[in-house]
Amino acid sequence: MQSNNSHNALHSTICRLPTELLCQIFLYCMPEDEEWTPGPDPSLAPMLLTTICRRWRDVAVDIPSLWRKLRLEVGDSDWQKKAFCYESYLKRSQGRQSLTLEIRDEDWTVPRSLLQPYVHQISNLSIELFPGVDSCPVVAADFGGLQELSVHNYGTAEAIANSVAQLPPNVHSLKLTNVWLTKRELSGFNPLAWASLTSLEIMVEELNLIPCLLRLCPNLSSLTMIGNFTGEIETSEILEHTKLQSLHLDEASDVDTRENASRIFELFDAVTLPNLREVKVCNIGRWPHEEFKELLERSQCPLERLTFDGFVIRKKEELAEYVTLLPLLKIAMYPHY
The missing domain is CATH 3.40.50 (Rossmann fold)
Structure with missing residues (x-):
């Protein structure tokens, strides 16, 4: 009998909680993983909250x-x-x-x-x-x-x-x-199809896609490319992109990068990026030092961070040249080779 009275008292107290406090409690009941999007599940919030009592249902439905x-x-x-x-x-x-x-x-x-x-x-x-x-x-x-x-x-x-x-x-x-996506597919897009993009993560099979991507996305500030950086970039002039701030290149090829150097230098030779602030490269094999240095000098960009991840061959003397060119530049290496 005492147990029932205690339960009823607790239930009564919870039911009298201010709506604002209930709202905060309900928000804390949601799944913690921000990246995960669940399907409707009666055993989890928010659907579970609508089954407790009428007031909880009314409050939950109204949030x-x-x-x-x-x-x-x-x-x-x-x-x-x-x-x-x-x-x-x-x-x-x-x-x-x-x-x-x-x-x-x-x-x-x-x-x-x-x-x-x-x-x-x-x-x-x-x-x-x-x-x-x-x-x-x-x-x-x-x-x-x-x-x-x-x-x-x-x-x-x-x-x-x-x-x-x-x-x-x-x-x-x-x-x-x-x-x-192939170059043929991208070339067939309306020139304004991707004009609003400021962030793009895409997989590429050849470097020759890059000029097409930069033209499609004139407002791009962040570009991540994963794939095979092979082939040649076919362009008659250096392409300037004034908005790009972050460039991430991740070589996904299974080739032995010690013997088959990535052709990332083709990209560095083909563009001018005056607003570039961050570059990250992963598993590209031998680092194209001269081409990258020329890109920095040509672009006169405010590069703040250069990150090497995975297998990238570079020399300490080369990195020192970048710091001389850009005294505030931070260089990170994961792991160290």
Whole structure:
């Protein structure tokens, strides 16, 4: 009897908590991993919070930030059962929505109709393509409010260019993982298709893509390229890009970089980057010292940080020359070779 009274007293106290305090408690109940976007799960917040009592439900439903991250599974056998939950999330977010589309089926008809009323409130979209999906059925241009877009290809999908050929005007960040676009595909894009981008992470099969990328993205401030830095850059003149501040180059080739030097020097010879502040290179083999030094002198850039990661062959005397040229430059090496 005493136990029941204690429980009732505790329940009564919790129910009387001010709404503002409940809101803070509910926010702390959300999954801790900021990078992970869960699907609707009755055993986890925020859905769990709506099952405790009527007041908690009313408070939880009225906190838009609880409902602003959603993982939607396209091709799930329980689609009809989950569709109601998906729509509840979209309605309750009342504004900016971070949406992850887990695509296991190319039939986009039903998900499109569900999302249509909310396309302008989805600001962050992550598309995950799983094995068995040959092409991406989602077109980024359909999401008018989009600001950040990521495409992760976990299978063998190839026909992806159409999905990113025209980005909405406010998209500033694009990340393409295991998505290999060709120069022919990029050259066919509208010249203004990627003009709003300030951050780009992309995989490349040849260096000759780089001039095309820089022309497509005149406002780019951060560029990460992962792939094979081979071949020659075909350009008749040095290309100047005035906005680029951060350049990250990661050689993904399986070749023995001790014997097959990366042709990164082709890039350093082909561009002028007057606003460059940070450079990071990873696993590129022999470091093209002379070409990089000429880039710095030609660009007259305020480089602040130079980072070597993985297997990069360089000499101490070369690094000393950079410090002489730029006294405030910080050089980091992981690991040391």
